[in-house]
Amino acid sequence: MEAGFLDGRAGPLFHVLHRPADRAPRGSVLFVPPLAEEMNKARRMINLQARRLAEAGFAVLIPDLYGCGDSGGDFADADWDLWLDDLRRCSEHLDQLGNGPRLLWALRAGCLLAGDLLAEYREPAAGVLYWAPVTNGEQHLTQFLRLRVAAGMMSGQKESTRALRTSLQEGEALEVAGYTLSPALAERLVAARLEQPRAASVAWFEVAAEGDTPLPPASERLLERWREAGANVDTRVVAGDAFWSTQDIIEVPNLLDATQEAVEAIL
Secondary structure: OEEEEEEOOOOEEEEEEEOOOOOOOOEEEEEEOOOOHHHHHHHHHHHHHHHHHHHOOEEEEEEOOOOOOOOOOOHHHOOHHHHHHHHHHHHHHHHOOOOOOEEEEEEOOHHHHHHHHHOOOOOOEOEEEEEOOOOEHHHHHHHHHHHHHHHHHHOOOOOOHHHHHHHHHOOOOEEEOOEEEOHHHHHHHHHOEOOOOOEOOEEEEEEEOOOOOOOOHHHHHHHHHHHHOOOOEEEEEEEOOOOOOOOOOOOOHHHHHHHHHHHHHHO
16 A cells, blocks of 8 residues: 655645556556545455455545645535546556556445546546445535535524525535535535446446345436446345445445456456
């Protein structure tokens, strides 16, 4: 494992790079982070998976996007287009390590950002790994704002997600669960929808209390449209807890195993 900084357009980009210890990489994997605190909750799972992928021969780059984690800036400075530029620079860094197949791996709202990045690639990616993908950015923003509503109720303050959305539309930045959300980032999130990615193969993972739980109906309808358009999609529901939002840091071994199997199937 290596850690360091890349030169970002707005400031330094912290990243962790996992790569094979005794051979050239057989391919590369770029991770696209989720929004805000979900990344901190998920770091252990992300790094566990990255180590396993590196042991299997892949170079895996995990960045903190601008305004997040140990990278430059504050979350209030975060910008969707700037994040895309950060990811382009991360892709270029991976290109220097070898010319093998490229995979994109994303968690939650990172899947929306990954889709926008894939649309820019000259060639489709070899594969995409989506962990619990957010399909509708507007709904995700509402869920995020509910964290502030719930915290306000505990202190006797009454707010609604509708009122908070109005404040954002009027240009007011909002503090939500310790993160300052800018109106510009909120606007881009509201408009984001998960589109069929430019990739030869898609592995879609959901985490549920029971492994035989069906996918949400909205996800099923979306995937059916993708398949009708020719997408090669493999969906799996694994048993476990939503590690990106649990109070404690937890592991979901079933997801690690299923992801590793999917990568080998893709390549």
